[in-house]
Amino acid sequence: MSLQGKVVLVTGVGPGLGKACAEAFAKVGARLVICDVSEQSLSEAQAAVEAHGAECLALRCDVSSSAEVRALFERIVERFGTLHVLVNNAALTPNREIDTQRRSALYRYISTPEPRRSLGFTREISDEEWHRYWGVNVHGVFYCTREALKLMEPQRDGKIVNIASIAGLSTKSAHSPHYCATKGAVIAFTRSVAYEVAGANIFVNAMAPGGVATPAFNAYLDQIGEEGRNRLWQGCPLGRFGTVEEYAGTVLYLAGDHYLVGQVISPNGGSVV
Template sequence: MSDRLKGKRAFVTAGAVGIGRACAIAFAKEGATVIATDLDEKTVATLTKEGVAETFKLDARDTAAVDALAKRVGKVDILLNAAGFVHNGTVLECSEDDWDFSFDLNVKSMHRTIKAFLPAMLEGGGGSIVNVSSAAGVFKAAPNRYVYSATKAAVAALTRAVAVDFITKGVRCNAICPGTIETPSMLGRAAALGAGGRDMFVSRQPMGRLGTAEEIAALAVYLASDESAFTTGVAHIIDGGWTL
């Protein structure tokens, strides 16, 4: 199947690397006109070589910047929220600043984009919002992921709240809850553990491997497309059996 998103416009946050990048590319390959954003302006700009229509520098923590870009871009049919940060530590290692930063980037960034793009979606007859959450915090506790898990649980709740409020207005809102996915940020966390860090992450995976960003993007395409027209408010787990 191809052109599953033909005629649709998609807006993606954190599109420079990892899951956000894979989603932007997958959306473009399925026929969508994709606007990808990231704080890393140089790297996100390389997406134009992958079929992405436009790229912009955007700090998802800047409400004024989000609002301004939403007005510039206009109506979109798909909003993919991928911005996020993984804090390492228990409650004892979580400072006030750690807590505030994590919730600002992982949760409030989605509040900002949804509030900015939703009015045009409603005026245009609907759309699909896809938020990247996590299996950690929503389905299972993970060691040393105290505030990260709290934020991802909040994302799942935010997703359900948006879904129920606009279920009769043509707007769907779903969350993707990945397990351990091999991305640059994940590999950076593994490297910080020293030799064998990546192997440690792999060892806890029932399938004996890490997930790929492209596998997450495949689910995102489904949720963005009309194929999932009867699906809203759901936290979709994709973790290779980690939570079994």
């Protein structure tokens, strides 16, 4: 598995999985393109990548805009001439206060003997919230994949790794039906495109992680206290979430040499077996 000198695009490099993936590729000698909507996140990720001696092109891009994605790829071609690996990581995640409340309500419901009822999540989701999630999590994956294939198909070489979630495979994130729907769509899109382009020696797969031990989620764990954490771990046999480095290792593998086409790899500590 040699990624030395390969041109790799990682979208969504804010603190967490995206930044960890960019660093993992930098450590094995890849040339990085990173993008995010946050200038601060871009700056921090670029510094981390360059600290490993890797060449890095950092560009602001809102992947929910097809025009911005086209402009991003024009810059990639201008700088590197091609692209070998695309990691579609950029996504909206349920991390607002209302999402925290819904998440805690779900964990209480599944770990407490009480009468069954509706949890009332879907009826409270606005049109704007629904469309925002689809814009980034699904349309963004499509826009970036479409542009990447324009480069990968002529060269008959490429790897695409889509970051899905166990939310698209199970009820573990039932507190966020809009998020679940988008990640399920990413999985279906992965399988379809993988079948389409495999004959051109392009490998498309997805990673569907379980909980990610990001600073934001660790803060949530502190907030809910010991009882809340114990409720949460009832659904995870390993009793902890995966580190960003552990997940980035899986992404690195999917970007290398293998025989996987259209597969969904789900490192999740046993939460979904």
